[in-house]
Amino acid sequence: MTRDNIIKALDKFPTPLYVFEAEKLTDRVDYLKKSLPSGVSLCYAVKANTFVVKELIGHVDRFEICSPGEAYICDAQAVPRAEMVISGVYKDPHFIEELFAKGEKVGHFTAESKEQFELIRFLSEKYKIKTKLLLRLSSGNQFGMDNSVLCEIIKNRSEYEYLDICGVQYFSGTQKTSIKKLRREIRQLDNLITKLRSDFDYDCRELEIGPGFPACYFPEDEFDEDELLRGFSEALNEMENRPKISLELGRSIAASCGSFLTRIVDKKTNCCENYAIVDGGIHQLVYFGQMMAMKKPYHSLYPERQGEPTPYNICGALCTTADILVKQLPLICPEIGDAIIFENTGAYSVTEGISLFLSRDLPTVVILEKDGKFTCVREAMPTHPINNSNYGG
Numbered sequence: 001m002t003r004d005n006i007i008k009a010l011d012k013f014p015t016p017l018y019v020f021e022a023e024k025l026t027d028r029v030d031y032l033k034k035s036l037p038s039g040v041s042l043c044y045a046v047k048a049n050t051f052v053v054k055e056l057i058g059h060v061d062r063f064e065i066c067s068p069g070e071a072y073i074c075d076a077q078a079v080p081r082a083e084m085v086i087s088g089v090y091k092d093p094h095f096i097e098e099l100f101a102k103g104e105k106v107g108h109f110t111a112e113s114k115e116q117f118e119l120i121r122f123l124s125e126k127y128k129i130k131t132k133l134l135l136r137l138s139s140g141n142q143f144g145m146d147n148s149v150l151c152e153i154i155k156n157r158s159e160y161e162y163l164d165i166c167g168v169q170y171f172s173g174t175q176k177t178s179i180k181k182l183r184r185e186i187r188q189l190d191n192l193i194t195k196l197r198s199d200f201d202y203d204c205r206e207l208e209i210g211p212g213f214p215a216c217y218f219p220e221d222e223f224d225e226d227e228l229l230r231g232f233s234e235a236l237n238e239m240e241n242r243p244k245i246s247l248e249l250g251r252s253i254a255a256s257c258g259s260f261l262t263r264i265v266d267k268k269t270n271c272c273e274n275y276a277i278v279d280g281g282i283h284q285l286v287y288f289g290q291m292m293a294m295k296k297p298y299h300s301l302y303p304e305r306q307g308e309p310t311p312y313n314i315c316g317a318l319c320t321t322a323d324i325l326v327k328q329l330p331l332i333c334p335e336i337g338d339a340i341i342f343e344n345t346g347a348y349s350v351t352e353g354i355s356l357f358l359s360r361d362l363p364t365v366v367i368l369e370k371d372g373k374f375t376c377v378r379e380a381m382p383t384h385p386i387n388n389s390n391y392g393g
């Protein structure tokens with residue numbers, strides 16, 4: 001975030017505060033599109049950040065939705081039904097039926113098991129809606145279905161009048177930096193498509209892959225992203241049977257647009273260690289790959305001061321010794337009231353924290369619009385009514 005925008009945000013909103021920059025987000029999508037082979041479409045995994053869905057409409061081609069809550073959010077933001085991919089390891093039958101009953105056709109469903117397949121088949125027949133389906137192939141965990149189950153469904157596809165089984169979905173993990181691993185996966189998927197053609201005369205028209213492209217949170221973990229995307233693009237171009245490719249991305253799209261602003265509310269030295277207590281904490285700021293608060297994330301301190309840096313343990317507002325955001329972070333003359341700005345926090349962090357612990361408020365969330373104006377999309381929200389036996393009573 002620029003210094004000017006930090007000043008404006010701190011002036012206008014209380015901390016702890018998330019700011020998501022709309023322009024950075026869409027610039028990021030443009031960069032990814034430019035770096036990938038033409039014709040490859042982007043599907044935003046909504047779980048990465050539900051607050052920026054609106055900003056992405058018209059920039060990405062699809063939205064992957066894994067829960068009723070995510071679907072309601074996308075509906076509220078007017079994501080076109082045709083761009084929705086209804087996915088997820090648990091598909092609540094009532095909710096899925098709700099989608100069919102509305103009659104407005106959803107873009108795609110995924111099936112992660114024979115059970116889910118049967119549910120979608122049943123509903124497509126009940127409501128007589130021709131339904132596009134992607135079969136999720138497992139990567140060896142609870143997600144997706146085994147190769148043998150997938151093949152069986154494809155073999156019998158002519159029996160399913162209202163299903164258009166248009167292809168395969170595959171996701172095997174996040175924060176992948178190994179081009180070798182990515183290449184190997186593309187080769188395996190290519191082989192699968194060949195086999196489906198030769199064994200079942202099946203034309204796999206779509207491949208929706210979650211490549212788990214990484215985001216960089218710590219300077220020590222920097223990698224050459226251009227090279228990674230070049231290698232991945234080459235792997236796609238080398239496919240023998242390349243269907244329409246859609247990349248399901250969360251972290252890689254959303255991480256760089258976000259900043260978390262938290263103020264120092266207390267400062268002390270205990271047993272020769274410096275501590276800065278901030279109004280945020282581990283319930284609000286989560287970094288993938290952080291190790292016992294040892295790694296120092298991209299950050300800045302406002303206001304900036306002159307002098308020698310001194311190491312501070314940055315601790316949050318929860319009453320637990322676990323609430324350490326960063327250990328031994330070098331800061332120059334920090335004062336109570338100063339803000340620490342943690343960067344690249346646009347993906348997952350805002351919803352991943354243990355937000356109900358200690359009944360602290362949820363942080364304020366604002367969008368920094370392209371015209372430079374801030375829009376508050378969630379005011380600081382108290383959690384004490386939820387953690388209360390009178391809740392709902």
Ligand SMILES: Cc1ncc(COP(=O)(O)O)c(C=O)c1O
Binds near residue numbers: 064171173174211252
């Ligand atoms: C099926 C699926 N697709 C895409 C994603 C997004 O992953 P990432 O944020 O690494 O891009 C996830 C994340 O859990 C996922 O489960």
